[in-house]
Each structure stands twice: as structure tokens, then as C-alpha cells.
Amino acid sequence: MAAWVKGGAADIGAAVEAAADLLAASRVPVLAGLSAEVSALRAAYRLAETLGASLDPVSGPSVYAELGALSAGGAMSTTRAETIGRADVVLIVGNRPWDGELIAEIAAAAPSRGRAAGSERALLSLGGPQNGAIRHVAYAAESGGLAISLGHLRAFAKGHLAGEAAFADLAKRLFAAQYGVIIYDPEEVGELGAEMLQGLIRDLNESTRFFALTLADPFQGRAAVQLSAWTTGQAPRVGFGRHQPEHDSWRFDSARQIAAGEADAALWLASLPAPRPAWLGSLPTIAIVGEGSQEAAGETAEVVITVGVPGQSVGGALWNDRRGVIAYAEASDPSKTQAETETAAGVLTRIRDRLIEKGVSC
């Protein structure tokens, strides 16, 4: 554990005291980042409630592209395991799904369960990187981007456009599926594109079975969505300034709040790696970051406290992308005992307790 106050090394007690002072003096504090284990997220929401702060996960753009479409028209979704076990047609939209092992894993197996069991698996891509290592049929995206392409494809799928176009052929292949899956990253496709894609899936389900496999963001956004829902009944961008959780995806966008000069103090929570925010250094900030990360240094913020990294130096409940659930991850590095390592939840709780002792409350 290491901590710094105004660039100088400090003990944890002094850093917690400085953090509490900084937050107590603020009018509109924001808790941002939220790339952390579930216990830390829970402690962050409790701290925000005590302080009257708002919260915004670094995964906001991805989370809201998905939730925006979901709240408007629902979604027909499946899991990674069901895709590998059942899908005979898989459409991969954009570049992001090709990162990691997912597509290689899907390509390596054939459907083994359900109505498509025993048939060949066809991989199709729309606007992908033309990966030559995995056999698939590639379709180029429109110049306007993926959302425009998905709309164009849907017009062919509905029969509103016809002809010899590439998308007519792609639509025919989709309708020929017995169990189809479309894989996409909501941030890459955007909210409009995600809604269009879910509409396409609804159209395909008129005559066959089709689902979406939506990629999770890599910064615990889905865990934040669930925790915020069970804690506040709302999506993650919530503010407690008026004694109750208010959701407003525009007002509580932390980057906007800071750029507009509305927020006057920030707490950046990233016990797991997350992209460094551009606003760091532009307002009084407390950084609670994973030990060994690039941000674990005195110059990162006014107050910096390093904490255990969940799944490495401490255990913690994390979003498990493979299973699509929140699951406990043991500490992988047994060289330190839990007692030697501060957890993000522990630090946040100490800051909150200190604020309560000071009589600060929303």
C-alpha cells in the first residue's frame, strides 16, 4: 500500500483525512472511473449517497449505447456458450469482436446442440478487419459507418429493397440460418446502430431463430449496471445531490460536468486498469488506483491511494465475460496476505466514515 498527498508520501490515515477534507469542501463532487470489483463499486455508491455526489463509470459510452437500445425496444440476447453450442450462422459486426479469442473459438467448433446440431457453421462479417486467418465471408460496410450499413441490410431483410446488391445476398444467408447469432460491440455500433440491429434480429425471428451476443466493455461496466440497478433502481449515471438517486445520462456524464466547470472535485476509482481520463489534473482529485499501475504515483492527483488489484493481489467479485455473470476471482498472487493490502472498498469506506464523523452528509 502506498499513498501520496500533494505529491508527498503519506500514510493511509493521512491520505484518507486529506481525501475527506477535499470532498467535504466541494459543492458538486463526482465519482468517476468505477473500474473496480463489486465491493468497491458498492462502497462508491454508499460514499456518493453520503456525500451527495454523482457517479459515472468509464464504460459509460458502451453501457449507454446498449442500455439506450434496450430501454427503447428490448433485446434478444444469447450467451457465448450458446453461440458456440448452437449457432450455424454467426454474423460478426465491426472490428472489435475480432480482438481476443472469441471468434477463433467460435470458428473452431461446429454446432453440437439444438436444431442446427451437426450442420456446418458459417461465419459472416460486416465491416470487419478482413482477418485472413479465420475462414469467413466478408461484406464491406457503407461509407457512413456500421449503423448505416445495418439499416441498409435491414431494408433488404425486410424486402423493402431488392436487387443483386451484396446486402441482398447477406440477408438471404441470415434468413437461411437455423440458429443465428450477431456479435457486436455496442460502443462501436452506437446506440442508433444497436437499436437497428435489434430490430433486424426481431425481423429475422419472424421465420427463424436469431439472437445478439453483445460484447461487454472491458472496464466492469456491466457489473456497475447491475450494482446500480440493485442499489438505486437506476442505470449507473446517478446523482445523490437531492437526497435520492436521480438518473440522468446527460447531466451526470462526468467528462461533460468537468468540461463545463460544474464539478469541483473528483474521485477517480480504478483498482483495475482503465484509460487515464483527460481531465485528471484540471480539478482537485483523489485517485484510488491499483498498485503497480501507471497512475500509482504522487503526481497523478492531489491525493493518491494505491489498493489491491482484484483477481491479482486481492480477491474480488468481477464481471466474467466468458460466463456473462458477476463471479468471484481469487487473488492470483499469493505473495502478499490480504491483511497487508488495502482494498478499494476499505479505503472508500474509511473516507465515508471520516465524512460522517465530520458531520458531512447529503
Added chain:
Amino acid sequence: MSTLRLRGDLPERVDLLNITPLALSGLSEAEAGKLAIGTSRRGLTLGDVFEISLDGSDSLVIEGGSSRLDRVGAALSQGAIRVEGDVGQRLGEGMAAGTLTVTGSAGPYAGTGATGGTITIEGDAGDHAGGAVYAAKAGLDGATLVIKGAAGDHLGDRMRRGIILAGSAGAYAGSRMIAGTIVVSGALGDHPGYGMRRGTLIAGSHGTLLPTFVETGTPDLVFVRLLAQSLKHLGAAQASLLGGTLRRYSGDLATIGKGELFVPA
């Protein structure tokens, strides 16, 4: 005429939901001054932010504006509110009747969910004017929204009924429109009408068209002449656009495709 005079720069966003002539008519100035409008834990009141002068009438003037004045005229059901300056997000949200005028510019989501009355923005409007907020079923829902300057992106997103007039608009105007009419005297940005189901977009010109809009000729429609008549007193620039021959595009064919876009032929 009651007056709220802004005392100075706002230290935080304030929420003027329910600060309407009707709500203030039964209150003394001292009582009105205690109404909570702050959004931070500091608990700002109406009296902290404004000098208040009330006469019980159905007309309210807010002297001085700020991009941090949220939900001005939200849920207005009668009377008139005039803001001499700018306003923040959700101007006239859920408004049912009355008139709302802003001499400056408005933030995002102006007129969202408004079912009746007239909202006039003499300056520019931010993104999603007449558009739906997160998880809402619809944007503008029956009211009339007049933007004399430029509107941002996503003008009339998921709009359900009513009329929007604007000087120009950004990208994705009329996206996901359920129904209603948008008339823009100047240019629309790229990709107007993305995902629109029904509704009418009329504009002086447009950016890149979606591949899912198809030209359907230059019909001479009685509807356009009737619309021009009804727009005469709301927006002369928009009404004059309807005088000549219009080229019609039908879309968005990715949906049920009953929407239409008209531009001068």
C-alpha cells in the same frame, strides 16, 4: 406579470420544474423564495438564485439566463413564461399547454415529451431538441417547437406528434421518428430520418442521404399547401419553402418506411 431576476452566475445546475405561473400564484414572495431548486447537497432555493417579484398573474418573466437553468417551463399547463437569456437542458419537458419563449439559446432535449403549447427558442437549440430522453417512449409529443436559429444533431429523435420548425439542423434529424412534422428552412446535416417509421421532414437542403431513402417523384400534394397555410404565422421562412415544387423521398426502408423527406426540386 411576475418576475424572477437572476442574481448572478449560477454555482450549480438548478431545476425549475414546477416553477410556473400557476405554482407561484398561490404563494407569497417569501414562500416562493424557499422553494428548493438546487441540484447539489447545498440546497439552493429560488430566493438564493433570483430576486422575486410576484403579482399572481399567469405570466412569468425570467430576467437573465444561464445554460445551467434546467427544465424551465417543464410541466407548464397554462400561462406564459419568457426567459430573457439562455436555458439549459429539457426546456418545457412534458409541457401540456401555454407558451414558453427563450430569447437566447437552449441546451439539449428542448421540448422533450411536451404534449401541447408552443415553445419558441429565438437562438439555437442543442442536440436532441424535440428528442426523447433516455428510456422515454417519445420526444416531442404534440407541442409546437419553433427554433429560429440552428438545431443540433438528432432533432426530433423519436418524436411522436406535433410540429418542429428550425432554421437548420445537424446530423440525424428526425431519427427514429414515430410521427409528426419537422420543417427546416435551411440545411439538414447527414443521414436525416435514420430509423424513422412515419412522419414528415421538409428541408431546404440536406447532407448525405441514407441508402434506405428512395426518390418517389415530385407530387403536387394538397397537404403541403395546407401545411404552408398553417405555418404562415409560425415561421415565414419555413412556409415559403413549401411554395415551390418539392422532391419527395420515402423512408426509412429499414423500418416500416412510411416516413417522407421533401426538398425543393
